[in-house]
Amino acid sequence: AQSVTQLDSHVSVSEGTPVLLRCNYSSSYSPSLFWYVQHPNKGLQLLLKYTSAATLVKGINGFEAEFKKSETSFHLTKPSAHMSDAAEYFCVVSDPDTGRRALTFGSGTRLQVQP
């Protein structure tokens, strides 16, 4: 069975400082991994995805994530936070080989950006 653990429920950074949102996963197979962002009262937007190509994945708005199989991690980073980055972030895993099941979501990390 697949699962996702987001290690921090809340992260607060100052504008212009680096962002690190941590995610660990459990999967029986070679997973696909995603980061989605949800702004208040909005739907989910895909930031980036890993699908067994390059382990360092670049996404939109300056975000990137590194897939580390030995650590079963897929942490999301950004060098310099912007006020508009304040949102809820979800790490998501998908095991296409295990059948027709869809995505498994982490519980989310709320990012606050202080001026």
Place this chain on the structure above:
Amino acid sequence: NAGVTQTPKFRILKIGQSMTLQCTQDMNHNYMYWYRQDPGMGLKLIYYSVGAGITDKGEVPNGYNVSRSTTEDFPLRLELAAPSQTSVYFCASSYSIREGGNTIYFGEGSWLTVV
């Protein structure tokens, strides 16, 4: 580009009432999903469909029904609304979850309150 469109955006139901959340996508996607998101939680899969005429249960199907008569539409029905069904509901679609982690596209959500 309409993408995934769900209606209504907001609804208040009384206990025991019934309603249908509508979802339509214009991307010719085979896979469609309904998720619910409870406060402070990630999304949980209610039902999904891999094509017209085929539906299957997700993690939390009790109290809900779905149908998929066309590729475009995937309505979610609540037969006897209960307070536990107060949540935000997201419809989503993708080309194929088996195809190496295809992106899942989400609607903007439907806020449902049962009183």
